[in-house]
Amino acid sequence: MDRSDTDLMTSARQALADSSALAPVVPPDLLHVVERRGRKARNTRTALAAACAVGVATAAFAVTARSAPPSHVSAAPTAAPATTAPSAKRLPVVFAAVEQVRPHQTLCADGWLPGDDGCFRVAANSLRVDNPRKVELVTDEATSEVVVRLTMSYSDADRFEQITAKLAPHRGMLGIIVGDRVVEAPTIQDTISGPTVEIVAAGPDETAELFHRIS
Secondary structure (H helix, E strand, O other), X not given: XXXXXXXXXXXXXXXXXXXXXXXXXXXXXXXXXXXXXXXXXXXXXXXXXXXXXXXXXXXXXXXXXXXXXXXXXXOOOOOOOOOOOOOOOOOOEEEEEEEEEEEOXXXXXXXXXXXXXXXXXXXXXXXXXXXXXXXXXXEOOOOXXXXXXXXXXXXXXXXXXXXXXXXXXXXXXXXXXXXXXXXEOOEOOOOOOOOEEEEOOOOHHHHXXXXXXXX
16 A cells, blocks of 8 residues: 555544544433433324224224114014004893884984884883894895894893793784894794894894994
């Protein structure tokens, strides 16, 4: 190595030493403070990133929960509950001997019952059938008429037989009463033992209405 090379190497070492001398010297305490602040900043950034991640996940879950239909709700529209009409109270059928008739009257005085043929006064001693065994709307095979076929209990049938037995000798009339109205008043020619009787109203429609009122 010649002198020029030696001088060049010396100049380079001196320049390197000068640059090291010019570098700022940081005290050790300040280095610790900077290190703690840097670590805190990194922790803060990490916490914020985690919070943002949780917030995004929560928002995504909330959107999914709102958009998904509840599992217990049917997709089909709920049908309105069917309205059930209250059933009309069944009216009893009363059998009573007719004592007097005022035909062709539409307005009946006290103690008289209206009917299709006028006003009727009936005996107080009557048979009230509250719980028949069976009520049917049928067509009578002999007359082809629509009739209400009423089957009474055996105790009511015995009482019915007694009433008709008293009316048969003089062909009295038996009033059949439903709802304070005489729906029929047939003439009794023979004792009727029952327990099944047939009732015919003024016409087929009236007979059908009678059936629904006592059934």
